[in-house]
Amino acid sequence: MSDGALATPFRARAEAALRDPFLQEALTIATTKFITLRREAFAEFPEGEALRDRARAIKEATLQHLDQYLEQLITSIEARGGHVHYATTAAEARTIIVDLARRAGARTVVKSKSMATEEIDLNEALIHAGITPVETDLGEYIIQLAGERPSHIIAPAIHKTKGQVAELFTRELGRAVPADPEELTRVARAELREKFLQAEMGITGANFAVADTGTIVLVTNEGNGRMVTSLPRVHVAVMGVEKVVPSMSDLVVFLAILAKSATGQKLSAYTTLVQGPRPAGELEGPEEFHLVLLDNGRIDQIGGPLRESLACLRCGACLNVCPVYRQIGGHAYGYTYPGPIGILLTAMQHGPESVKDLAHASSLCGACAEACPVRIDIPRMLIELRRQVDERRIAPREERLIFRGLAATLTRPAWYRLGAPFARLLQRPFVRGRMIRRLPLFLGRWTHTRDLPAVASRTFTERWPELSREATPR
Amino acid sequence: MTTKAEFLARLRHGMPQGQGSLAAEVADRPAHPAEAVEVIRRQLSERWPETLARFQTEFERVAGVFHRVPTAAEVPDVVGRLARERQARRLIAWHPEALGADWSAALTAEGLTVELMPRGEIDDEPTRPALRRRIAEADLGLTGADLAVAETGSLVLIAGRGRPRSTSLLPPCHVAVFGRSALVESLAQVSAFFEAWHSDAAPEWKGGVINVITGPSRTADIELTLIRGVHGPQELHAIFVEADAPTATGRHG
Numbered sequence: 001m002s003d004g005a006l007a008t009p010f011r012a013r014a015e016a017a018l019r020d021p022f023l024q025e026a027l028t029i030a031t032t033k034f035i036t037l038r039r040e041a042f043a044e045f046p047e048g049e050a051l052r053d054r055a056r057a058i059k060e061a062t063l064q065h066l067d068q069y070l071e072q073l074i075t076s077i078e079a080r081g082g083h084v085h086y087a088t089t090a091a092e093a094r095t096i097i098v099d100l101a102r103r104a105g106a107r108t109v110v111k112s113k114s115m116a117t118e119e120i121d122l123n124e125a126l127i128h129a130g131i132t133p134v135e136t137d138l139g140e141y142i143i144q145l146a147g148e149r150p151s152h153i154i155a156p157a158i159h160k161t162k163g164q165v166a167e168l169f170t171r172e173l174g175r176a177v178p179a180d181p182e183e184l185t186r187v188a189r190a191e192l193r194e195k196f197l198q199a200e201m202g203i204t205g206a207n208f209a210v211a212d213t214g215t216i217v218l219v220t221n222e223g224n225g226r227m228v229t230s231l232p233r234v235h236v237a238v239m240g241v242e243k244v245v246p247s248m249s250d251l252v253v254f255l256a257i258l259a260k261s262a263t264g265q266k267l268s269a270y271t272t273l274v275q276g277p278r279p280a281g282e283l284e285g286p287e288e289f290h291l292v293l294l295d296n297g298r299i300d301q302i303g304g305p306l307r308e309s310l311a312c313l314r315c316g317a318c319l320n321v322c323p324v325y326r327q328i329g330g331h332a333y334g335y336t337y338p339g340p341i342g343i344l345l346t347a348m349q350h351g352p353e354s355v356k357d358l359a360h361a362s363s364l365c366g367a368c369a370e371a372c373p374v375r376i377d378i379p380r381m382l383i384e385l386r387r388q389v390d391e392r393r394i395a396p397r398e399e400r401l402i403f404r405g406l407a408a409t410l411t412r413p414a415w416y417r418l419g420a421p422f423a424r425l426l427q428r429p430f431v432r433g434r435m436i437r438r439l440p441l442f443l444g445r446w447t448h449t450r451d452l453p454a455v456a457s458r459t460f461t462e463r464w465p466e467l468s469r470e471a472t473p474r
Numbered sequence: 475m476t477t478k479a480e481f482l483a484r485l486r487h488g489m490p491q492g493q494g495s496l497a498a499e500v501a502d503r504p505a506h507p508a509e510a511v512e513v514i515r516r517q518l519s520e521r522w523p524e525t526l527a528r529f530q531t532e533f534e535r536v537a538g539v540f541h542r543v544p545t546a547a548e549v550p551d552v553v554g555r556l557a558r559e560r561q562a563r564r565l566i567a568w569h570p571e572a573l574g575a576d577w578s579a580a581l582t583a584e585g586l587t588v589e590l591m592p593r594g595e596i597d598d599e600p601t602r603p604a605l606r607r608r609i610a611e612a613d614l615g616l617t618g619a620d621l622a623v624a625e626t627g628s629l630v631l632i633a634g635r636g637r638p639r640s641t642s643l644l645p646p647c648h649v650a651v652f653g654r655s656a657l658v659e660s661l662a663q664v665s666a667f668f669e670a671w672h673s674d675a676a677p678e679w680k681g682g683v684i685n686v687i688t689g690p691s692r693t694a695d696i697e698l699t700l701i702r703g704v705h706g707p708q709e710l711h712a713i714f715v716e717a718d719a720p721t722a723t724g725r726h727g
Contacts, residue, residue, distance in 0.1 A: 030698055053497070060498035067486050074478065080682075086481035096475070138704055139695035155695060162697050181699040189704055196705075197610065213672045223643060223691040223706025229683065230639040231606070241485070248668035249501040255686075256661050263694075266532070266626040267661075270706065271686035273668075281594045282681035283638040284606070293481065303490035 006334050010357035011449075013332040023159050027329050030158045034320040037264025038371070045266075051257050056374040058250045059311040066302060069211040069244045070293070076214025080276030082289040090120035090296050090349075097122060097203065097236055098129045100290055104234040106131055106200040110192075112218065112225040113137035114205025115153060115314055116238045116294055119336045119349065122203070133203070134195045136224040138188055145172045151330030151338065153316040154262050159329055192224075202228035202286070206239040207313070208254060209291070210273075212247045216291065218272045219258060221265075229274050235286040237274075240294050242310040254313065261373040262315040297349040305384045309344040311374045318368035318378060324361050333358060340368035340378045343385070352388040356395060359385040398442045420462065423455045501665075508675035510666040514658060522654045525624045526714065529657060532627030536689030537702060538710045545717045549651055550577045552713050553616060554584030560647065562586070562613030569593045569636030572679070573618050573651070586614075593636045606640070615645035615707070619652040621667060622712065625660045628688040629712060632671065634681035642687065648707040650687075653718035 008016075017023055042048040062069055074084045085100075087093035101109055109126065111117065111133055123144070126133045135144040139157035143150060145168050150156030157165070166179035169187055177187050204225060208217040216237045218225035229235050245251050259265040278285030301307050319325045319339030330338035335354070337345040340362060347355045359382055368378040389395050390403065409415045430436045436452040438444065446452065504510035518525060530540045541552050557565065565586045570576035571593060578588045589608060596602050609615075617637065621630035629650050633639045642648045658664060664686075671680065691706030702708050 026697075033698055054499075054501065057497040057499040058501060060494070060496045061500045064489075064494070064498055067482055067489065070485070071482060084478070086476040086478055088476045088481065088484070092476060136705065137695070138693045142695065155698075157695055158698070160696075162699075165696055181696040182701055184696055185693060185701040185704055192705065193610070197606065215672075221692050221694075222704035224704070226639065226643050226683075226685065227705055230643065246500045247503055248672060249503045249665045252661050252665035252668065253501050265536075265688070267628055267686060267688040269536075269687065269689050269692050271688075273684040273686075275682050278682050279680075281635045281679070282633065283592060283595055283602075283635075284640055285633070285682050295481070295484070299485050299488045302485065302488045304488075 010332070010334060010361070013334060014328045014361070017328040017332045022161060023329055024327075026158055026161070027326055030152070030155060031320040031326050034155075034263070034316070038261055038317060038320070039264075041260035041264040041266065045260065048257065048260065051253060052373050052375060055253050055257055056311060058245065058253060059374055062244060062246060062250075063242070063302065063307070063310060066241065066244070069246055070241060072211040072246075073209055073214060073244050074293075076212065077276060077289070077291055078214075080214055080279070080289075082214065082276040082291060085290060085292045086295075087120075087292055088295045090294075093120045093238065093292055093294050093296070094122060094125040096292055097238070098125055098131070100234070100236055101126065101131050101201055102129065104201050104288070106234070108132045108134060108195060108199045109201040109203050110134050110136050110195050110199040110224075110228050110232060111140075111203045112205070112220060112228045113140050113156070114203070114238060115150075115336065116205045116240055117203060118150060119296065120238070120294070122238070134192070134199070136192050136196070136228065137220070137222060138185060141188055141192065142168065145169070149331065149336070152319060153314050153337070153339070153342075155316070159331070196227045196231050199232045201234040201236065202232040203236045203238065204228055206237050206243055206291075207258070208251055209239055209244045210246075210248055210251050211244050214275060215248075215251075216274045217251060217255075218274065219255075219268045219270070220272070221263075221269045223270055225272050226270055229272060229286070230284050233286055234288040234290070235274070235277070236290045236292065238292045238294060240296070241298055242312075257373045258313055258315055261313070261317045261371070301348050305388075306344050306348050306381055308376050308381060309341060309348065309378075311376055312341050312345070313373060315373060317371040317373065318376075321367040321371045323363055323365060323367070328361075333361070340382070341372075341376070344378065344381050347385055352385055352392060353394050355385055356389045359389055396442075402443075417461065420455055420459045424457070427454055504666050504669055507666055507669035507673045511670045511675075514663050514666060515655065518657055518659070519654075522657050525657045525659050526654070528624040528659070529622050529627060532624060533622075533689075533712060534627070536627045537692075538627060538689055538712055541711060541713045543713060543715055546575050546651075546715050547580075549575070549713055549715065550580035550584055552711075553577075553581060553614070553649055554586070556647065556649065556711065557584065557586055557614060560613065562647065564608075564612045565589070565614040565616055566591060566609050566612040566641055566645065567616035568618060568638075568641060572634075572636035573616070577616075591636060591638050591641060595635075609638070609640050610644045612645040613647065615641045615643075615648045617642050617648065617650050619650040619656055619712070621658050621664060622652050622656045622714075623658055623661065623664055623686075626688055628686050629710075630664065630667070631685050631687060632677070632680055633683040633685070634677070635679040637679075637681070639681070639683055639685075642685065643706050646703060646707055647709040647711070648687075648690075649711040649713065651713045651715060653715045655718055 169177040277289040
């Protein structure tokens, strides 16, 4: 991440988000709307629940033989005249793509929305090489003009008002544009139409890749994915290795649940199946097709604790239902992927050190796991990350000491019985109506953002002898 | 740079031994996709009216506009009326062989400037961008449809010879003509067609792209306000030909 968001600590970023009244309103409206749309879509689709299980089973079966499916994908693509490149790190992916752009003589590249290219900071690398990347998804276009990062996986500019967008367009495009979404969209359409027709190269991500046929699948609503893969002379797709599916029949199972989970649509407006470069006899389409297979931490997790997160479809459903995301929005997370799944993907790409705070940015309520179309057990892995953070002594020393003390007390009945009266004595100055709202010294860091329930005047263990007598029938 | 061998070796090294406890199963695939497609076609030849009714409902839900004509000869009337209402002048269309009909005379009589897409590739480099400019400047794009999916209200279009990708993309209004042989009920049935189109039964004119189109181009990126026609067409029309359109588009696979 190169935009300096990480210069401020997570707590400060989150607090700034909480103090931004517009962001608060925008987040509530957007996430509530997405939740409703998703619920309605599945409500009228009774086979949805069974399909979610099938989709997950396909992901699992694919991961178990990922090497074979990738090899099949590579063979199918090369058989159609496409080229495949292998990027172990983000830096390697950038080098490959910048080289391809140079060789294509590209001055302008048009991009359709891709989290994989966000993940590898591709735009900065292209600009550095003197190549102009143009984001063509309306939301991405807005945040690119603003010099920002997406704040939601599928709605990157939900944090911006139409007034802010109008100001931005007026400033960047050098002409007055009214604060009307319809008008703003028309302006963007005209600006970008020219770019599509000029650009020498198109860069996309991939929602799926079908191993059997060598097909890259793009799901978009605006049609920019179609533009980028039809008009420029060269098409480069960047894809995490986990996105491969075995066959067209598997693909359709995912298509049936992806848009419903993301936006509540039965299907997005355009599902585009791209098979290599333009074959002989076709009028349009790129002469060259390149697929960049991206590892960037994924392969380490095939047999690792975060393996389950490799099933993620990037639909954004877990963001919308997350009580933390709903409060702080995407930017506060500080990395490419926000929300519950974002914490796991951040740890996958940047190591557990990167999520020492983020691993705790979850109430473990389980809403994410329930919303996930492929039922990824996100809370289980968040707990695992907390364990790793503790084990590697990344957490502050005081925090580790307290948890260690707590663990010792909770696992020894004798200590626990003695602990209750002791704790009651210590907590007395701080209890207000059965809650501890503020603690002194470093302990205050805990109560700064949370209330701590006070130890009861009589604990359950202390009441147990009486309770058991009452419960015994005479 | 990482080579294919190194990349796959690293992957194999990282893959766990043993299968784990989670359910793992790929989707069932038709053993003979071309036959599976024929079975679906036969089943639907009996109950196409219900399928069409459901298609219409779902197509209209995604803001498509549905038209119905008795025979292919009435298609230019509908297109002509759409053009007049929009003061549209320039129409581009798939090659008549791909459309299954040549409506250019009738459409010209409706006052339209008609440009039919060439049948195949253009080798002459300067001609290609010029043609693209003309497609981009067209007001209407006329295509066939290989499938009309009732469950989702989607049209499926295979790009290829005589059927350029941008005919259904660059003009602000896209009109697709289809007959009953293009109708399918569900996405599950679509997967049989996808399998068939990538088997030996693939049509010889098939190009590099298949699009599943579900409504006009749309966005909700500014304050979640739904706007149609961002990059692709603002309007999507489907014309159903009762006599089963001469469009050969539905009949393969």
